[in-house]
Amino acid sequence: MKAIVQHEYGTTEVLELIELPDPEPGPDGVVVRIRAAAVDPGVWHLMEGTPYLVRLMGFGVRRPKAPVRGLDFAGVVHAVGGDVTRFQPGDEVFGTCQGSFAEYALTTVDKLARKPGRLGFEEAAAVPISAFTALQALRDKGKVAPRHKVLIIGAGGGVGTFAVQIAKAFGATVDGVCGTGKVDLVRSLGADRVFDYTREDFGGGYDLILDTAGNRSLTSLRKALTPRGTLVIVGGEGDGRWIGPVGRNLRALFLGPFVKQKLLGLFSTENQDDLQALRALIEAEKLTPVIDRSYSLAEVPEAIRYASEGHARGKVVITV
Numbered sequence: 001m002k003a004i005v006q007h008e009y010g011t012t013e014v015l016e017l018i019e020l021p022d023p024e025p026g027p028d029g030v031v032v033r034i035r036a037a038a039v040d041p042g043v044w045h046l047m048e049g050t051p052y053l054v055r056l057m058g059f060g061v062r063r064p065k066a067p068v069r070g071l072d073f074a075g076v077v078h079a080v081g082g083d084v085t086r087f088q089p090g091d092e093v094f095g096t097c098q099g100s101f102a103e104y105a106l107t108t109v110d111k112l113a114r115k116p117g118r119l120g121f122e123e124a125a126a127v128p129i130s131a132f133t134a135l136q137a138l139r140d141k142g143k144v145a146p147r148h149k150v151l152i153i154g155a156g157g158g159v160g161t162f163a164v165q166i167a168k169a170f171g172a173t174v175d176g177v178c179g180t181g182k183v184d185l186v187r188s189l190g191a192d193r194v195f196d197y198t199r200e201d202f203g204g205g206y207d208l209i210l211d212t213a214g215n216r217s218l219t220s221l222r223k224a225l226t227p228r229g230t231l232v233i234v235g236g237e238g239d240g241r242w243i244g245p246v247g248r249n250l251r252a253l254f255l256g257p258f259v260k261q262k263l264l265g266l267f268s269t270e271n272q273d274d275l276q277a278l279r280a281l282i283e284a285e286k287l288t289p290v291i292d293r294s295y296s297l298a299e300v301p302e303a304i305r306y307a308s309e310g311h312a313r314g315k316v317v318i319t320v
């Protein structure tokens, strides 16, 4: 099979499109013929091995342990192991794996769900990581509830476009913050008010703020919250090569016990229940991925360069 691999950490220059043996399923494994994959910040953090903390989290200190990049996918089950009963060859699925920038990938049943019928492969591949993040930030950390006043910072990005829709599905009043070019997009996703950060600042009185952009101080974010409001720090690319965005989470962690507001970080997880929850929202037409651009497998380096500029409209996908 063809796959995008890397044998050392670095910029997109380390990526190569080469032939590899097709994966074989173990007893509980599922091999998927990948039809589409998606690019998210996790992909280039693993490519670069930055922040360095990533390397210490089991991904390989000197070089990446798993050479094939790509996490999200949608595709067709190609082969299943002897213990797998829930899926069979020919099923259309979406989910996560280690190495979706390839023609075939090996995954397990707990990381898979049937592809929502109303989505094509590209749209379905755009969902898992970014939508897990939005869902877990809003529901699990933020305890979002009907009539909560919610602010999504970075509302036109990969996580933000899902977050706006999911917060609306939970019955919240949702405001979004984005750059000029995405104001119409964010409004079309259901946001009640949209703030263009190049022209205006957002107001206050928010029960819940999700910050995916990471370029505002904790002090200014706390001012925009109600006295018992919740801030969920989802991302941001600052704080250098050692700990990266984790620095803000640590500052929030230290400050948290001394204030009435909740200041929380998030490490999203991939799991079957949330994949099913997202599928249900999609089938109910409450959640639809936004695709900015689509690239071929050979164009993965270009796709990563574009997405890592941090201004894609929704998601960047790879068609395999």
Ligand SMILES: NC(=O)c1ccc[n+]([C@@H]2O[C@H](COP(=O)([O-])OP(=O)(O)OC[C@H]3O[C@@H](n4cnc5c(N)ncnc54)[C@H](OP(=O)(O)O)[C@@H]3O)[C@@H](O)[C@H]2O)c1
Binding pocket: 040, 041, 042, 129, 130, 133, 153, 154, 155, 156, 157, 158, 159, 160, 177, 178, 179, 180, 182, 197, 212, 213, 215, 233, 234, 235, 236, 237, 245, 266, 267, 268, 269, 307, 309, 310, 311, 312, 314
């Ligand atoms: N905690 C977790 O488990 C987890 C999981 C997934 C991702 N993340 C992190 O979450 C972050 C966002 O991921 P993503 O996929 O959504 O990235 P993305 O698609 O690049 O989106 C980033 C967004 O930030 C916005 N932005 C930039 N400057 C801004 C400003 N001054 N004010 C408001 N918004 C601004 C951009 O909007 P404009 O284009 O309009 O400028 C863009 O839409 C990344 O740092 C990623 O690593 C964390």
